[in-house]
Amino acid sequence: MSKPTRLRIVGGAVHDPAHDVDGEIRDVCIEDGRIVATLPDGVPTLDAGGMVVMPGGVDIHAHFASSTCNHARRLIPDEHAGDRAPAPALLEGEARSGTGGTVPSTFTTGYRYAGLGYTTAFDAAVAPLLARHSHSELDDTPCVDGGIFVLMGNDEYLLRQIEAGERDRAKDYAAWLLGATGGYAVKIVNPGGIEAWKSGQRNATGLDEPISGRNVTPRAILETLTDAANQLGLPHPVHIHCNNLGVAGNVATTLASMETLAGRRSHFTHLQFHSYGGEPGKTWSSAAAAVMEYVNAHAEVSVDVGQVMFGPAMTITADAPVEYLLHKSSGRRWTNIDIELETGCGIVPLTYKDKAAVSALQWVVGLELFLLSQDPWRVVLSTDHPNGGSFLSYPALIQLLMDRTVRDDRLKQINQRHLAGSALADGLAREYTLNEIAIITRAGPARLLGLRSKGHLGVGADADVTVYAREADIAKMFSTPRYVVKGGSLIVEEGQLRRAPAGQRLRLAPGYDQAIERDLRRHFEAHSTVAFEHYPVRDLPGAAVEIGRAG
Amino acid sequence: MTVTCLGCGCGCDDLTVLVRDGRIVELSPPCPVARQWFGDGTVPAEIQVEGRTASIEQAIEKAAALLSGARRPAVLIAPDLTTQAQRIAIAAADLLRAEVDGATSEAAAAGLLAAQRRGRSAATLGEIRNRADVILFWAVDPRERYPRYLERYAPAQGLHVQNRATLSVSIGADRGPAGVELAAEFGPAEESDALAVMVATVRGQRLGELPAALRPAVALAERMMKGRYIAIVHDAEPGREARDVQRAEGVVALAQALNDGARSALSSLRAGGNRSGAEAALTWQTGYPMRVSYREGAPAYEAATSGLSRALAADAVLVAGSAAALGDPAIPLDRIPAVVIGPAASAVKGAKVAIDTGVAGIHEPGIGYRMDDVPLPLTPVLPTPRGAAETLMRLLGALRAGAGRKAP
Secondary structure, X not given: OOOOOEEEEEEEEEEEHHHOEEEEEEEEEEEOOEEEOOOOOOOOEEEOOOEEEEXXXXXXXXXXXXXXXXXXXHHOXXXXXXXXXXXXXXXXXXXXXXXXXXXXXXXXXXXXXXXXXXXXXXXXXXXXXXXXXXXXXXXXXXXXXXXXXXXXXXXHHHHHHHHOOOHHHHHHHHHHHHHHHOOOEEEXXXXXXXXXXXXXXXXXXXOOOOOOOXXXXXXXXXXXXXXXXXXXXXXXXXXXXXXXXXXXXXXXXXXXXXXXXXXXXXXXXXXXXXXXXXXXXXXXXXXXXXXXXXXXXXXXXXXXXXXXXXXXXXXXXXXXXHHHHHHHXXXXXXEEEEEOOOEEEEEEEEEXXXXXHHHHHHXXXXXXXXXXXXXXXXXXXXXXXXXXXXXXXXXXXXXXXXXXXXXXXHHHHOOOOOXXXXXXXXXXXXXXXXXXXXXXXXXXHHHHOOOOOOOOOOOOOEXXXXXXXXXXXXXXXXXXXXXXEEOOEEEEEOOEXXXXXXXXXXXXXXXXXXXXXXXXXXXXXXXXXXXXXXXXXXXXXXXXXXXXXXX | OOEOOOOEOOOOOOEEEEEEOOEEXXXXXXXXXXXXXXXXXXXXXXXXXOOEEOOHHHHHHHHHHHHHOOOOEEEEEOOOOOHHHHHHHHHHHHHHOOEEEOOOOHHHHHHHHHHHHHXXXXXXXXXXXXXXXEEEEEOOOOOOOOOOHHHHHOOOOEOOEOOOEEEEEEEOOEOOOOOOOEEEEEOHHHHHHHHHHHHHHHOOOOOOOOOHHHHHHHHXXXXXXXXXXXXXXXXXXXXXOOOOOHHHHHHHHHHHHHHHOOEEEEEEEOEOOOHHHHHHHHHHHHOOXXXXXXXXXXXXXXXXXXXXXXXXXXXXXXEEOOHHHOXXXXXXXXXXXXXXXXXXXHHOOOOOEEXXXXXXXXXXXXXXXXXXXXXXXXXXXXOOOOOHHHHHHHHHHHHHHHOOOOOO
């Protein structure tokens, strides 16, 4: 079939939770890359009879297009050698070969996302100084619309503004930085902790701990950037990776962070890594129930889970002190890159083993977060790819959520040491429905990201559609969609990638008080190794969404 | 507006260039490497097939035929290309099922391989500028090949450092800077052992009786351990002394070990011409930073053999970039059917096809990478005789139209 400008997907069971459509047999009509209400007779059709139709998947949090990812790629030539990816046989577009593993090469990343039925993805942690690199990688990542979350919260200029009580200027800085980097959202990683790591303080473990001897605390950073994002009217709230990731007992920090921001819209990411009870160096336990009790009761909070899946992973994060500790405890290879005046980067390859006590606990905690959630619109699916596992493991995760038998069988096989008192070990009967899966993998993340034309199949939406053939094996069903339509183009046919269009770049240009540029220029001239006028990324594809600009 | 220099890997982006009558006549601040790299900005603008002037259409057609007809083609990404152009050259290699490599020197390759085995602890240059209170120059005085490194990235003071201690090691003829707080000297054969002694000292391991020649390594390590943020600066490019490949692993290990008690970062000095950009683009497109073979239809890593030496076994080669800066020793392009697209391509003797282009950052806009993997915008100061990215894209189009993807 050639690329149609019109297409009618006929007879599928449509799951479009944004419009309360739950498995209704109906047609989906596409014209010029958008969903339309009707089409005349005689247009090309796609028979989806007996199949499941959903909007294209939306990955709210992954790491796949950044300088950090590129450093990680260099660490795993063995993985790449074991997963060579020949160029797909495309009918249209440039076909490129590549390599896979936990951090695939860029073209392969795009192809594999498309092969899962995902059509939108965000790289969730990009150092502003290296945003230019991320956009180059996105240029070479086909099939998915995408963007970047820009790291803030450990940057010298911001810390100075917080210290000086200049919250309006901090807001203007966040707006300027998003525009300068072509970013989509504000990302906080271990607020203050990375600066502490670089200054010799090693880390920030308490919300009221001064950072590097300054009058700045993690709590003040959280509050300042959360308010900035909300006052700017950004489509996605501040995206928060809390302090104390991966540490026993970190639930106290997580809940304290949430309580600090109570009443303010905020998104807490890879919550699984932040939901542990116990005591550092002594005991571990699940604290998922306590965390979800809070999340369920606070409509202003959204989260993604960051599920751990057993098997190889690559931990890559700006949370450099965590990676140092992981290196020391695991003895695995370790890369650390300190990024001037802004942030950091740490990388350690890792394997989650079901017989390892902490890995098993992490697996359980993630599933508990999903299963104790009362509002799937606010608790969305992620593995923090590739930190908890590859995005290729999403189908297996969906199976664990939808099939209690599979889940309970797996639970019996894993290390039980830290599972006493866990809700999952005590028995959680819930099984996700197809509609709930549609919410946590596309409708929910799209809504949380403020992507009005994604995650649904209403008139005017982007024609990103995935069609799954029903299978008894749920993992198989979700790993090999029969058809995928991207922007109106049929890119997967009969399970084979046939077209690989370039993705759209999703980025913002928030308004700000231009006076800040004078102050920023002085700051750059005094301390930066990059000239102020060379810092902004220019010539990006597509137009940025302008927000809050005067006039 | 200031411009970025790719003369060495420092990537200084604060240069002011004065152009008069189509020539660069003044450059500030003064830097001998920048002056040599920019020159007067004039470059040849010829198109040649078999040494004779040709049209761009003829040249592209001939180049596509030569490359697509080869059984064992190679693509060499030479210096002075934007990263945008480098990406197109890699795409051509993929289509041709070619061997592809950049201008990564043997010495730099040893560092990349060491980092693959161990990881590494590093920093962007501004972090060293603003944070390092101890800097050890390991067998290099940057003033020689990286003239503005000290001024820009290791001045006397930085944002978070008021007093910076400088230490120096010399290895045979590769001299560290003089006039520093503590200096030591080792013979080339002792270099790896000296690094091992320093790592052991940092880790608090018992060393036993050391040979006299290695004892200064202990004092150096002990001084470094008094720092809060220790930078180790070494030259990743070939020096005067032949180097033990274990040396690269030694400096990586030392920088990592120092993080147990303080913070430490390794700063690897790299040559210019956007070599780091080629490694970055190769990595994101293939998973490997150098020495990639597409012969089996997907990237394979042939880390043990440089692409430059494998090019000698090719039956056709595409050189994208400044061929004159490609290798040491230079590849005998008159012995291999060669298509050369880049600055001064027409100066390559014996090339079957030569298409002159501008130089990244002098004539062509785009992105160039600093030695610390920071991408910078390149702003041209002169018009290009012919865009390298545009020309390579044209070749890629001809390859796609003519041969499509090669069968296994």
